[in-house]
Structures are given as C-alpha cells and as structure tokens.
Amino acid sequence: MSPCLHCGLPVSATAGDAARFCCAGCKTAHAIIGRLGLDRYYRQRQLDPSLRPPKPEETVVGPDGAAAFLGHRDGVATLNFFVEGLHCGACVWLIESVLAREAGVIWARLSMSTGRLVVRWRDGENDAARIQGAIASLGYRAVPFDPERLGLATERQDKALLRAMAVAGFAAANIMLLSVGIWAGHRQGMTSETRALLHWVSALIAIPAIAYSGRPFFASGLAALKARRTNMDVPIALAVVITPAVSLFETFSGGRHAYFDSSVTLLFFLLIGRYLDARARGRARSAAQQLVSLGAAAVTVLDGDGRAQSLRPEAVKTGMTVLVPAGGRIGVDGRVAEGASEMDTSLVTGESAPVRVRAGDAVFAGFLNFSAPLRISVTASGDGTLLAEIVRLMEAAESGRGRYVALADRVARLYSPVVHLLAALTFIAWTTLGDLAWQPALLIAVGVLIITCPCALALAVPVVQVVASGRLMRQGILMKSATALERLARVDHVVFDKTGTLTEGRLELLREAGFNETALAEAAAIAAVSTHPLARALARAVPGLVPAPGVRDVPGRGLGLDTPRGEVRLGSRAWCGVTEGEESGPELWLARPGMKPVRFFFHDRVRQDAAEVVQHLNVRGYGCELLSGDRAATVAEVAAAIGIETWRAAVTPANKVERLAELARQGRRVLMVGDGLNDAPALAAAYVSMSPSSAADVSQTAADLVFQGRHLAAVTEALAVAKACESLVRQNLAFSLLYNALAVPLAVAGLVTPLIAAVAMSSSSMVVILNAMRLGRRRGT
C-alpha cells in the first residue's frame, strides 16, 4: 500500500499509473497543480490525519447558488467562502495561488485561523460557480456565505474591547510610573509642588482613559440599574468613577494620596478578564458560524418556461417547482413531482440507510438526493419547513437551559450588594462615630470599594475557562457554550446516540457474509461508477479497482451491465428479481445470468475506542445509556459490542427528549452525546451535550461541545478537564474571598494607601492567573 499522491489516503499497489492515485478526482487535482507549477505544495504540506483529506468529492455538486451570495461594487464581484479541510499553511498558499491564476481574480485571501476566504474578481471575467469549482477540484470544500448574516457585530465588539484594554493598559503603565515616583517621594521628602505636578499629570492621563475604557462597565451597570437589579458592573463602575473624582478633589486641595493608579489598574485587569471571556466564546462561535452558513445554500427554482434560477431558500414560495440535482441537498419541504431517486435522510431521521422516493412522496428540507435529479413542488419553505420546526424546538429547549447561571454570576449576585453596603457603612461610621470630615471619610469608603472590587474574582473564572478551552481545542474539542464546562463537571449520566456517534456513520461491507471474491470483484467493478452510498461502500471494499465500462445507471433502481453472458444487475432485491426472504438491513444484490443472486450486507462500524470509553465511564461511576432510532437487533448488537447495558431502540426524537426529562426528574444530570438533526432536540434538552463534528451540520449548533476526529475519547477528556476546571475555579474563588476577608478590615480601618491597594490588587490577580495556568500543563486524565 502506498499513499495517494494527492490526498494521502492509502492506495493498493497494482501496477501502472492508477496505483499512484486513489481516484480520478485526485489524479485531476494533481494534474492541475502540476500544470500551474505549484508542486511545491506536496513537498511542504503536512497532512493532519484527524482532518478531512483533500480528496475531491465524488458527488458532483450541482450548479448550486454560490451566485446568490455574490456582492457587486464598482465593477468588482466579491464572494465569501468558508473553506473546510485546511491542514497547514501549504493549503492556504495553494488555494490562494490557484485562485490568483483564475481569470479576472484580483484578490484572494484565506484566513487560516477562521477558514474564511474572500475572493474578488472583475465583474464578467469570471463567475461564482467556476471559482467554487476551482477550489473543489483541489479537494477542499468551499461553502459560500453571506457575511452580513454572521455575527460580525460581535466581532466588532471584541475589537472595541481590545481597544479599551489597550488604552487602559497604556494609562495604567504610565500612571504607575508616576506613582512609583510619588510613593518614593513620600519617604524622601518630595516637595508638595512636585507631588501636585505628578498628581495632575496622572489625572490628565487617567480621566480620559477611564472615560474611554470604562464604557463597557458603565453601559452594563446602567442597564442593570434600569432593570432595577444590580450586577458586578455596578460596584465596578462606581469605584471607577468615584475614585478619580475624589482623587481629583484631593489633587485640587494638595492632598497626599490620590488613587488614579488604582482605578486605572483595576479597569485594566477587569478588561483583561472580560476580553479573555469574550475571546473564548468567540472562537467557538466562529466554528458554529460555518455550520449555520451551510444551511443557507441556494435553491434552484424552475419557472414556467423551464428556465433555472437560483434563489435563497427563504425566497422560495409554495407551489414553485424546485430542481434538485443528484448529490444536492433539498432546501425546501415538498412532494416529488417528477423523477425517482434515493435519498439520505440521516439529517432529519438519523437513519443511515438510504430511502427510496418516487413521484408523489413527501420529502423534507435537509434530505440529500443521491442518484437522480428530481423535480419537487414546494409545500413549505423557509420557516415553515420541518427542518425549521426542529431548529425551533431545539432553540426553545436551549433557551430553557439559558436560565442556568454560571457560578461566578451567582457569587457576584451575592457579592455586589454586600460591597455597596460595606462601603456605605464605612462612610457613615467614619463621619458619625469617627468624627471625620466627609472628604477623608469618602476616600476611605472608596478604598473599601477598590479593595473589594472583584479583580481576582472577575479574572478567576475567565482565565480558567480560557486555559481549559485552549487545552480542549488542541485536542479538537470546541466549546460553544460559556457554561458548558461547569455543567459538564456535574454530569453523572451519559446518554449516547448510535449512528454516527458510537459508530462511524459510514457504511462498510460486512466481510463474513456468504459471497466469494469473484462475485465481489465483479460487483465492485460495476458499483464503481455509481455515487450511491452502498455502491461506494462496495467499491471501497475492493482495492485497486478497475471500473467496468458500459455500466448503465437506472435511477432509483440499480445498475446494469451488458455482458456476452447476458445482463448483470446490481441493486435492490426488486431490481435483481429476488423474492424469498426479507430485507433485514442495508443490502445490495448481484444478479448474474444463470447464477444464484448474491447478497452483500453492509454495516456501520463501531468507533475504535467506543468500548474503552464506555468502560472508563463505568469505572468512574457514570451511568451509560444508548438511545437509538434504529432497529432493535442492530442496537442490541452495538450495545453488546461496547458493553452498554441499558439501551432502547426505535426511539423517536420526541421520545428521546421524554427519556431525558424522565432522567432529569430522577435527579440525574445528563450528558447527551449525539449527532444528526433528529438528535438536535435531545441535545438541547439534555443538561449538557456533545456532538462529533462529522455530524450533521445543524446539530452542532445545538450541542454545547463539538469534537473532531474519529475517537470517542474526547468525551472522557472533556469530562476530566471539566472536573479539573471546576476545582480550579473553586480554589480561585476561595482565594479571592480569603483575600477580601484579610484586606477589607484594613480598608475599613482607613489603612489602605494607594501603595497597598496597588500591591494587593496586582498580587491577588497574579495568584489567580498562575493557579489557572496549572490546568494547561497537566496532561492526561
């Protein structure tokens, strides 16, 4: 076996040119790259085995509507894509270079971090389909999207936060320099004029910086007050406004202490925490964005004269006729008006075996059309489709879960009234009992606000989250919900889906069944021309295959080949004229003249490490359960193979949600691991959920965590990291509270000078950050 020259997948070693490539698509891709003189790609690339190999897709994607996402301005067309399957810098270079050689292209830039590609070309010199085709022929999947529909607003917010952080950082560093001078001056007899000058310069830097950088806190604090609530941002905003105000007053009256440094440093630390928090969420979101865009592929509509026109799914109206090419996904609900084909319904029903449809049958958005083009008359589109209904179900369940309050917020809710009360009491006590004028008393009260301000508290959770999500990301696990780790740490029961989760979601030929190698070779040679999943599975089973010439593809029925002996047929039992027995799973028949028909069985292979993962979970005391929509026999077999004792078969999506509710009533906290849109409501209804990223696109938006690769060990790893993460968060919170317990009495007693405030704040923040870093270094489970 030697790897394919283009995609790196193994190819069997038979003689000749064919052996250097695994398929015709790879050979073409290699030829294109060679012709353009970009061979360097092969020398410099590093393929990541856990990602999708750059193998051009066998199904030809129909003339779908990249054009619908085109933007025109000043004679320049712009198109945005998400590119899937980027392995390394060489992939980026290759795609950019190939596009640069396309006619009329003036700009092609692909971001490796986000997979977003922007292509611009002079209008009329090229078209969207050709650009998309050029990328597809190299073996990468490019999905056009509309940048306006993605969360660009949040991206702008992140940038604004970063700018605020930069300004606060600049101000904090410069004021701190001046403050060191002031502190030293207290001991070395600095004149009051020099001190006043330094205070004035500090004020000059601090006040504009606070006005600019404090906006996120002011806005959030005000919003909370308007809703007659209080949140962590209220004491922050108060401290950040009152402190410089009082300090300014002190500066006017030539006082010894001004707290400009404390207020700006406080702001800087808090902004770091805020930014890390936003970034951890943003990364996961960008992955989710790609998936949302996948759902928005354009639909080809036929008008009265039979002319085709690309429309966005939401623009399609009931009664229109839609053309679905072989290999295309349906974007609307409807009835088949013309044609017969087979469809992959797994996105909606979770069933891995294809379903036959013919004129009059109802089909739903999300079905994938395999064998022949279909005309469909639309019965529902956009928000009316079953797909949209499921997504709504999922969102409803999700918003219910949105009530879950993160630990840090719960602490904050208790904490902020206490802080306000403490500061107010300090002020009242000093003015009435302590006989102090209101200015020094206010200064002491502000000292309390600064010391208690949740610097360490605000950093404690986001830093741990960032370190944890970084560690998970390196192993291909993406976190989509900010509170996922916290919920994951409390899980005590794991529910698995079967197809695509415990199994690989890909059909393979069952070797044990009764057929001989000659029959297999003959069947595979015929199957090689088809794009049908069973035929492809059959063709995959025979290495170094030479496709048989002259095979006829009868859409919706099967394949036929005329030989000197008579017609050989490959396909369904009806196509091959088999009457005895009953269909008991995905199967193909081979009928040869004068010979007994031969049956090929297919099955969905269980993931390599599934049994190990289940055993590991059992040892750790998690309950495991298998819920599947599949037939009882198949489910029982899989359950036995991996050692799950509790299983249920033929479960509908609604039943799954019911079962999860039942578990919740028993006080169980359930982790649901599943894929497929049929699992989406269950994923959303579970306490926390995970989904493999080979999964159907939409379900990834329902899951809290998404994992890549072929290994199920991601589940145990995520659970372990969540546990470690939770204990670190608790340690950090405990430390922050301990620090407050020590520092607050000092502040109330009026002993906190700017120097002490600066030291206390910085050191507590450092301790919290360093503690969180430990999670990144610890390896394994």
Place this chain on the structure above:
Amino acid sequence: MTILLYLLPIAVGLGLLGLGAFLWSLKSGQYDDLDGAAHRILFDDDDRPAA
C-alpha cells in the same frame, strides 16, 4: 526638578506612540489571522494577485 517638565511629556509621548501603533495595527486587521501569518512567510512567491 525642572527636568521633570521635559521628561514627563517625553515619556507620555512615547507611550502614546506605542498605543497609536497598536491601535493602528488592530485596525488594519493584523490580528485577524494569527495562525496564517506564521505559515505564509514560508511561501515566498511573486504571483499573488495585486491588492
């Protein structure tokens, strides 16, 4: 201590310069693709389309 009158504006001015540079780099999108930049340098070619 009159030296402070010169040194303070210089120090703050230098700081502002750094801040300005950072804000400019942020605005011009230099942090948009942190992973890609590290790899891009390995492929020096002259036939990239002109911006």
